[in-house]
Amino acid sequence: MKTVSAPPKTYRVKSFGCQMNVYDGERMAELLGERGIQPAPEGEEADLVILNTCHIREKAAEKVYSDIGRLVKAGEEAGKKPLIAVAGCVAQAEGEEIMARAPAVSIVVGPQAYHRLPEMLDRAANGERATDTDMPAIAKFDALPARRKRGPSAFLTVQEGCDKFCTYCVVPYTRGAEISRPFAHLITEAQKLVEAGAKEITLLGQNVNAWAGEDDKGAGVGLAGLIHALARIDGLERIRYTTSHPNDMDEALIAAHGEVAKLMPYLHLPVQAGNDRILKAMNRQHTAESYLRLLEQFRAVRPDIALSGDFIVGFPGETEAEFEDTLRIVDEVRYAHAFSFKYSPRPGTPAATMDGQIAPELMDERLQRLQARIAQHQYAFNQDSVGKSCSVLVERTGRHPGQWLGKSPWLQSVWFEGDHAIGDLVEVTLAEAGPNSLRGLVAALV
Numbered sequence: 001m002k003t004v005s006a007p008p009k010t011y012r013v014k015s016f017g018c019q020m021n022v023y024d025g026e027r028m029a030e031l032l033g034e035r036g037i038q039p040a041p042e043g044e045e046a047d048l049v050i051l052n053t054c055h056i057r058e059k060a061a062e063k064v065y066s067d068i069g070r071l072v073k074a075g076e077e078a079g080k081k082p083l084i085a086v087a088g089c090v091a092q093a094e095g096e097e098i099m100a101r102a103p104a105v106s107i108v109v110g111p112q113a114y115h116r117l118p119e120m121l122d123r124a125a126n127g128e129r130a131t132d133t134d135m136p137a138i139a140k141f142d143a144l145p146a147r148r149k150r151g152p153s154a155f156l157t158v159q160e161g162c163d164k165f166c167t168y169c170v171v172p173y174t175r176g177a178e179i180s181r182p183f184a185h186l187i188t189e190a191q192k193l194v195e196a197g198a199k200e201i202t203l204l205g206q207n208v209n210a211w212a213g214e215d216d217k218g219a220g221v222g223l224a225g226l227i228h229a230l231a232r233i234d235g236l237e238r239i240r241y242t243t244s245h246p247n248d249m250d251e252a253l254i255a256a257h258g259e260v261a262k263l264m265p266y267l268h269l270p271v272q273a274g275n276d277r278i279l280k281a282m283n284r285q286h287t288a289e290s291y292l293r294l295l296e297q298f299r300a301v302r303p304d305i306a307l308s309g310d311f312i313v314g315f316p317g318e319t320e321a322e323f324e325d326t327l328r329i330v331d332e333v334r335y336a337h338a339f340s341f342k343y344s345p346r347p348g349t350p351a352a353t354m355d356g357q358i359a360p361e362l363m364d365e366r367l368q369r370l371q372a373r374i375a376q377h378q379y380a381f382n383q384d385s386v387g388k389s390c391s392v393l394v395e396r397t398g399r400h401p402g403q404w405l406g407k408s409p410w411l412q413s414v415w416f417e418g419d420h421a422i423g424d425l426v427e428v429t430l431a432e433a434g435p436n437s438l439r440g441l442v443a444a445l446v
Ligand code: SAH
Pocket: 056, 057, 162, 168, 169, 170, 171, 206, 207, 243, 244, 245, 270, 272, 310, 311, 312, 341, 342, 343, 344, 345, 346
């Protein structure tokens, strides 16, 4: 039976997963804002809740169902029925299943279709349930409204999708094929972000270094060309990019790290594993050695570059000796930071049906060993930074009055005291290191 309901007045967007989902969440919020729908006040149930989901690992994907249950319950307690929309990668991968399993959900919208959210809201107000998981050739960005003011550090999606098909990964299925947004659109969006107060922009893409386009003179350029052009925007002080794939690196991007002062000395370059048999089974199409050689090239042009990576432990068939190769590569690279995960079999991916699935307890044990090793290197990197002077971009207030928190060029969290404001770039000397943050002394006070 159809029930016609009042259009929502307030919304909440909950984004899970990667930074691209955070970016998409912001853009959906902007779309709703254009329609006069306001963010729900803190502590109040929203009329419309968008769960912007992640499908990368089983735990992340299951979260959506528990969240829907919680929302329905909270709504009942508050005497209202929230309009629930499921967006993001679970929506893309399991849209029909969500509609069947969760009658409380009115809208299912995939990551390439959310610009059509307003029409879907109209249909939902008419009591219809709507699913849109089309993957049009990137009409989305053209249909989105202008950027709104946010913090001093902003995300900008430049590339989406993945053609790599690593055997464990759902991204090529949930985000579709690789596409690059046009150069001119990106320059305009970056200018708007800077006008709205951004000092730092992080360029996002599932394979951000696969970005390719034509610059304002019609010349073919890669990510390095885009970075050079962005660096010419007055008021933009810092540029970052994530996530890169080793096989999409080119000479120009490596060189840019030595040429563009605004490009921060930080590189997130996942390797996933340190053993070549495992890398092959993962279909990574690079070896441990070729990865290490690539990092040497970055270190040659930017010796202080902070390196970061992603790792998977317990890929099907991984032996103890093969796992130890992962520990070895971690020691060799001395990462400033890294993410590590237990392998999670994802429906429809080749690895999910491979022989030699690893027992959960063994994965736990390997993950603990790997994380301990990564933590050692992160702490050592922070300790080695003590005594350096650098700029910190103030992102928020600290725990105590007069304290500020921000990021160093190497993406470390730095706290310090003084008379500052969010968005300031403050010169500090790094005075003391902890495992996860550093204390800075403001240069004038040193
Ligand atoms: N495009 C990026 C990252 C994609 S997802 C890249 O290739 O580097 C982020 C990370 O999640 C991956 O780098 C990988 O470490 C992890 N991941 C992806 N699929 C996974 C799975 N099935 N199980 C466990 N971790 C996974």
